[in-house]
Amino acid sequence: MATMQDVARHANVSIATVSFTINNTKPVSPATRAKVEAAMQELGFRRNVVGRALASKRTRIIALLFPALQHSFSGTVVHFFTSAAAAARELGYNLVLWPISNDAGQTTELTSTGLVDGVILMEVQFDDPRVEELEKSGTPFALIGRTRDPSALTYVDINFEDTLAAAVRHLTELGHSRIVLLDDAVGSRDLEGFGPVGRSRDSYETEMRRRGLEPASFTCEATPRAGKAAAAVLLRNFPQATGVIIQNELAATGFVSGLRHAGIEIPRDLSVLSVGSSAEMAAMADPELTVMSSPSTELGRMGVEALIDQLEGRASELRQELVMCTLEGGQSTGPAATPAH
Amino acid sequence: MATMQDVARHANVSIATVSFTINNTKPVSPATRAKVEAAMQELGFRRNVVGRALASKRTRIIALLFPALQHSFSGTVVHFFTSAAAAARELGYNLVLWPISNDAGQTTELTSTGLVDGVILMEVQFDDPRVEELEKSGTPFALIGRTRDPSALTYVDINFEDTLAAAVRHLTELGHSRIVLLDDAVGSRDLEGFGPVGRSRDSYETEMRRRGLEPASFTCEATPRAGKAAAAVLLRNFPQATGVIIQNELAATGFVSGLRHAGIEIPRDLSVLSVGSSAEMAAMADPELTVMSSPSTELGRMGVEALIDQLEGRASELRQELVMCTLEGGQSTGPAATPAH
DNA sequence: CTGAAAGCGCTTACAG
DNA sequence: CTGAAAGCGCTTACAG
Known part of the structure; x- marks a missing residue:
C-alpha cells in the first residue's frame, strides 16, 4: 500500500499538506489540493488507520x-x-x-x-x-x-413503562379486564436485577390499578416447553383471565401451543399479546401472535x-x-x- | 495509562528489554525479568495495542x-x-x-x-x-x-452432502420411501448461486436414487406463512409423501401448522425432519420438530x-x-x- | 543477556 | 497556505 509519504513525494508537497487536504484540517490552495488528489488517485492511496490512530490517539x-x-x-x-x-x-x-x-x-x-x-x-x-x-x-x-x-x-x-401501559390499554380497549402478565423467570429470580422484567411488571401493575383492575402475574423460563407448561398454570391459577400479556419471547409459541392443546381457542377464548418480541418470532406461533415488537x-x-x-x-x-x-x-x-x- | 517507556524507566532497563520480556522474544535473565514484571505490576501496565500494531504490522x-x-x-x-x-x-x-x-x-x-x-x-x-x-x-x-x-x-x-444423506437414511430407516425435499426459494431462484441449497438438493437426489427411490422437491420462501402455504402444496402435489425433509428454518413452524390445519397428524400421517435449523427453533413448532441442527x-x-x-x-x-x-x-x-x- | 536507535504511518503544534 | 520536525507506543535488526 502507498503511504502518505509516497503521496507527498508524488505530489511534490510535504506529508503535512497531504494530511491537511485529506482531513480538511487546514486550508489548502485549490492547486495543491488537485495535485494531492491526483497523486492519491494514481497511487490508490488509502490512509492507514493504525498510523492515524496512534498519532491522533483515537482508534475510531x-x-x-x-x-x-x-x-x-x-x-x-x-x-x-x-x-x-x-x-x-x-x-x-x-x-x-x-x-x-x-x-x-x-x-x-x-x-x-x-x-x-x-x-x-x-x-x-x-x-x-x-x-x-x-x-x-x-x-x-x-x-x-x-x-x-x-x-x-x-x-x-x-420504554417498558409506556409499552406495558399500551399493552394493557390494547386489551382493555378490546373489553378485557382480567389481564394476566406472564414474564421471564430470569428477571424474577432477581426481580431487582434485570431492568426489563422489573420495569415492565411495575408498569403493568400501575396501569392495571390505574384502571381499577387487579394485576396478576406469573413467570416461566424462556423456552417453548416452559411456555407450554405455563399454559396449564394459567388455566389452573387464573381461570378468570381473558387476556394475557406475555413478555417472554422464547416461551410464547409454546404457550400458545399449550393453550391450543387445552382446547382454548385464541383469540375467541383468550387474547394473547406478546411484548418485546419480534414480528418474525410472532409469526412462528399458530395463530400468529399479536406482538409489540422490540425496536x-x-x-x-x-x-x-x-x-x-x-x-x-x-x-x-x-x-x-x-x-x-x-x-x-x-x-x-x-x-x-x-x-x- | 503507563507506557512501556514508563515501565523501562521504573525498572531501570531499556524499553527493548521490556518488550523482550513481555513477548518472550529474546532471552531475559531471571533477575531482569523480575524487575520488569514488578514494574509492570506496580504501574498497572497494559501494552498498547495500537503501538504494537503499527510496529509489528499486525493488528490482530x-x-x-x-x-x-x-x-x-x-x-x-x-x-x-x-x-x-x-x-x-x-x-x-x-x-x-x-x-x-x-x-x-x-x-x-x-x-x-x-x-x-x-x-x-x-x-x-x-x-x-x-x-x-x-x-x-x-x-x-x-x-x-x-x-x-x-x-x-x-x-x-x-457438510450438506452427508447431512442430507443422513436425513434420507433417518427416514428410510423408519420405513419411508416417498420422501420429499422442501427447501429455500432463495437458493432455487439461482440454484447455482447459493451453496447450501444446491449442494443439499444434489445430495438428496443422489441418495434417493442410490436407494432406488424417486426424488421430488419443491420450494418456498423463508417465512412461516410461506411454510403454511407449502403444506397445501405438498398435499396437492405430493399426496403420496410420507416423509418431508425441510431445509428452510423460518418456514418450518408454519409448514407444521399448515399440516395440522389440514388435518394431518405428525408424525402419524407424515414425518417431518427439519435440516440445518437449530434445536431452539425446532422446539417452537408443535409438535417439536426432529431436527438436524446446524453446527x-x-x-x-x-x-x-x-x-x-x-x-x-x-x-x-x-x-x-x-x-x-x-x-x-x-x-x-x-x-x-x-x-x- | 541488554541497549541505542531506527522505524511503523500517521497528526499536529510551531514557524514561516 | 505550506513545510520541517516531534511524537504517538510499540518492535526489531544491529551491536556489544
Missing part, C-alpha cells in the same frame, strides 16, 4: 459488550448487532464484539489496551458492577438498558450514535432515549368473551 | 464479513457471531463486524485501510465475486461456506481458528473442514404409515 473503534452466556438469544439480537455495526461504519467507526461474563472484572482489562475509544454495554442490570468499572477506568460508554438510576448516564432503552434495529443504531456523539464531543447534553415497542397486527388478540374454562 | 484484528441484507436471519447466526468473537479473543484477536452487500466492490475498500489482518467471509456463493476481490487484494481470508471449486481455499462449512457455534470457532492459523503461519496445509448437522430428538418423525390423504 468501539466495542459492543454483550453477555457471553446470553440466557436467551432472541432473534432480535442479531438485528441489534448488525444495525449497530452498520451505523458505526456510516459514522466512520468500526465495531468489535466483546463477549463478557455478566459479573464485573473483565471490562477494564479489555479497555485498558487502548483498542477502543468507547463501549456499548448491553443487557444492563439495575445495579451493574460493570458500569462502575467503566466509570472508574474513564472509558466513555453508552448503555443499552438502564441502571436503577441512570440519570447521569448516556443510554438508550426500550432492536433502532436501539442498535441509537446506541452507536449516542456513544459516538459523546466521543466526538457533539453531545451537548446527555443523550438518554427511550423507544416504545410497536404494536403489530396478528391474530391472537380480539374482543373479550366470557372465560370458556 | 480480523473482520467478519456478513451480508448486510441478510435474507433470513435464523436464530443460529447469533451463535455464530458470538462463538467467533469468543474464539478470536481466546487467540488474542479482536473481531470486527463488517456488513457488506452481497455483490463485490466493497471488500477491498474495507481491507485496504490496514485495520485487519484477515477476514472471514460468510454466506459464500458458488461464484462469489468477493472471493476474487480478496485474492486480488492479498488479504488472507477464510470462508464459511464454499465456492464451486474451493480446493485452493481455506474454508469451513456444513453454528462450531463453525464460528473453526472459521476463526482456520484464519488465525493461516495468519500465524501455523497452517502447514490448507485448512478445509466440513461439519455435519446433528440429529436431535424431536417428535416429528416416526414410522411410515400409509398416506392418510
Whole structure:
C-alpha cells in the first residue's frame, strides 16, 4: 500500500499538506489540493488507520459488550448487532464484539489496551458492577438498558413503562379486564436485577390499578416447553383471565401451543399479546401472535450514535432515549368473551 | 495509562528489554525479568495495542464479513457471531463486524485501510465475486461456506452432502420411501448461486436414487406463512409423501401448522425432519420438530481458528473442514404409515 | 543477556 | 497556505 509519504513525494508537497487536504484540517490552495488528489488517485492511496490512530490517539473503534452466556438469544439480537455495526461504519467507526461474563472484572482489562475509544454495554442490570468499572477506568460508554438510576448516564432503552401501559390499554380497549402478565423467570429470580422484567411488571401493575383492575402475574423460563407448561398454570391459577400479556419471547409459541392443546381457542377464548418480541418470532406461533415488537434495529443504531456523539464531543447534553415497542397486527388478540374454562 | 517507556524507566532497563520480556522474544535473565514484571505490576501496565500494531504490522484484528441484507436471519447466526468473537479473543484477536452487500466492490475498500489482518467471509456463493476481490487484494481470508471449486481455499462449512444423506437414511430407516425435499426459494431462484441449497438438493437426489427411490422437491420462501402455504402444496402435489425433509428454518413452524390445519397428524400421517435449523427453533413448532441442527457455534470457532492459523503461519496445509448437522430428538418423525390423504 | 536507535504511518503544534 | 520536525507506543535488526 502507498503511504502518505509516497503521496507527498508524488505530489511534490510535504506529508503535512497531504494530511491537511485529506482531513480538511487546514486550508489548502485549490492547486495543491488537485495535485494531492491526483497523486492519491494514481497511487490508490488509502490512509492507514493504525498510523492515524496512534498519532491522533483515537482508534475510531468501539466495542459492543454483550453477555457471553446470553440466557436467551432472541432473534432480535442479531438485528441489534448488525444495525449497530452498520451505523458505526456510516459514522466512520468500526465495531468489535466483546463477549463478557455478566459479573464485573473483565471490562477494564479489555479497555485498558487502548483498542477502543468507547463501549456499548448491553443487557444492563439495575445495579451493574460493570458500569462502575467503566466509570472508574474513564472509558466513555453508552448503555443499552438502564441502571436503577441512570440519570447521569448516556443510554438508550426500550420504554417498558409506556409499552406495558399500551399493552394493557390494547386489551382493555378490546373489553378485557382480567389481564394476566406472564414474564421471564430470569428477571424474577432477581426481580431487582434485570431492568426489563422489573420495569415492565411495575408498569403493568400501575396501569392495571390505574384502571381499577387487579394485576396478576406469573413467570416461566424462556423456552417453548416452559411456555407450554405455563399454559396449564394459567388455566389452573387464573381461570378468570381473558387476556394475557406475555413478555417472554422464547416461551410464547409454546404457550400458545399449550393453550391450543387445552382446547382454548385464541383469540375467541383468550387474547394473547406478546411484548418485546419480534414480528418474525410472532409469526412462528399458530395463530400468529399479536406482538409489540422490540425496536432492536433502532436501539442498535441509537446506541452507536449516542456513544459516538459523546466521543466526538457533539453531545451537548446527555443523550438518554427511550423507544416504545410497536404494536403489530396478528391474530391472537380480539374482543373479550366470557372465560370458556 | 503507563507506557512501556514508563515501565523501562521504573525498572531501570531499556524499553527493548521490556518488550523482550513481555513477548518472550529474546532471552531475559531471571533477575531482569523480575524487575520488569514488578514494574509492570506496580504501574498497572497494559501494552498498547495500537503501538504494537503499527510496529509489528499486525493488528490482530480480523473482520467478519456478513451480508448486510441478510435474507433470513435464523436464530443460529447469533451463535455464530458470538462463538467467533469468543474464539478470536481466546487467540488474542479482536473481531470486527463488517456488513457488506452481497455483490463485490466493497471488500477491498474495507481491507485496504490496514485495520485487519484477515477476514472471514460468510454466506459464500458458488461464484462469489468477493472471493476474487480478496485474492486480488492479498488479504488472507477464510470462508464459511464454499465456492464451486474451493480446493485452493481455506474454508469451513456444513457438510450438506452427508447431512442430507443422513436425513434420507433417518427416514428410510423408519420405513419411508416417498420422501420429499422442501427447501429455500432463495437458493432455487439461482440454484447455482447459493451453496447450501444446491449442494443439499444434489445430495438428496443422489441418495434417493442410490436407494432406488424417486426424488421430488419443491420450494418456498423463508417465512412461516410461506411454510403454511407449502403444506397445501405438498398435499396437492405430493399426496403420496410420507416423509418431508425441510431445509428452510423460518418456514418450518408454519409448514407444521399448515399440516395440522389440514388435518394431518405428525408424525402419524407424515414425518417431518427439519435440516440445518437449530434445536431452539425446532422446539417452537408443535409438535417439536426432529431436527438436524446446524453446527453454528462450531463453525464460528473453526472459521476463526482456520484464519488465525493461516495468519500465524501455523497452517502447514490448507485448512478445509466440513461439519455435519446433528440429529436431535424431536417428535416429528416416526414410522411410515400409509398416506392418510 | 541488554541497549541505542531506527522505524511503523500517521497528526499536529510551531514557524514561516 | 505550506513545510520541517516531534511524537504517538510499540518492535526489531544491529551491536556489544
